[in-house]
Amino acid sequence: MDWQLRPARDTELSPVARLRSHSREVGLAGAVVQGLWRRGVRSYLRLFHQLDVVGRENLPADTPYILIANHSSHLDAMSLGAMLRGPAARRAFALAAGDVFFGSVRSSAFAAWAVNALPVWRKRTSSKDLNGLRERLEQDQLVYILFPEGTRSRNGEMGRFLPGIGALVAAGPVPVVPCYLEGAYACWPASRRYPRPGKLRLTIGAPLEFSAIANDKAGWMEIARQCEQAVRGLKG
Template sequence: MEWQFRPARDTEMSPVARLRSHAREVGLSGLVMQGAWRRGVRAYLRLFHRLEVVGRENLPATPPYVLIANHSSHLDALSLAAMLRGPASRRAFALAAGDTFFTSVGSSAFAAWAVNALPVWRRRTSAKDLNGLRQRLAEDELVFILFPEGTRSRSGAMGRFLPGIGALVAGGAVPVVPCYLEGAHAAWPAGRRWPRPGPLRLRIGPPLDFSATSDDKAGWMEVARRCEDAVRALSPPAPP
């Protein structure tokens, strides 16, 4: 076997710039810290929220892939990341709002090294940024966790999906796995400082393939629509 070495993508960056960069790599210290964080989060979700996962068999055997879900709570990303196992758990990055989680060095450090988040700036993420994320997702065989609504629902009802998910996956071979998390809004709605105990149930659906979808605005809208339909199909039926 011929070994090939390449420098880390973030080698030339300062420590502060690295925190907010899409090129950030985890490194040995980050793996140790994030491993401890994952174990703590799993214990918390098991004890306080009795997290139940349905449909785990729908997850691809190996990365790369994208996990998408409804978004109504800070528990959403924690729950999706916590249910991953093996290499996928160590290669998972949550795409988080830069103007919420990366506003200071302290919050950036927590988001980067504990949650393993990459920033997405709501009003200034460029096509170049999205292309860089798309390239890295495939080349480094990562798992991206993202919420196509773009922000947390204040009511708990799922909103419309934005076309940014399409710009990330349209015309590519990376599958998208739809999920629906039930109970997160009741446990930790936007505006509440700390979560309260309450059951969580995560449903995972079959992967979606967008390799034949055009990588243009029409294709991005199609991706958003199909993703939204797949996530809504996993939601519990409305009470009579």
């Protein structure tokens, strides 16, 4: 194996700026905290939600790839992240709403250090930001956890997928793995402050690839359509 040394992407950033940066590196301390967090989340999901994962064999053997799913609860990202194992778990970043999870230093620290989230600002994420996320996904062999609806459902029904997912994968080699999570809305809808016990079932579908679709707005819309169709097709 050929090893290459390079400076950390976030070396020049201040501690606070690093929390909200798409260039943030995990580091040793972060890896320890996130490992403990994943272990705690897995125990919680097993004890209180009896999380059942179907189709784990559909996960690619190697990174990079993107996990997508329907979005109705804060349990969604926890469930997708918890079912990953090995290097994929350590390389996984959840793409989270910046206005929700990165509004203050305290919430940014939790999102960065525990959840390993990267912010996506709903009203000011630029094409440059998306290109940077795409470049890092491929170069660093990461896993992104992404909810293409852009926000949690307020009634439990899946909404239309937005084209941002297309900008990350169009005309490229990175596969997209569709997932469907059942039970999360009943356990922890957006209207509740805290979750309640209830069973969760996560179904993982076959990976999708979009190397033949043009990297333009029409291509992004088509990718969003295909991804939405694949996720809907997993609903029990």
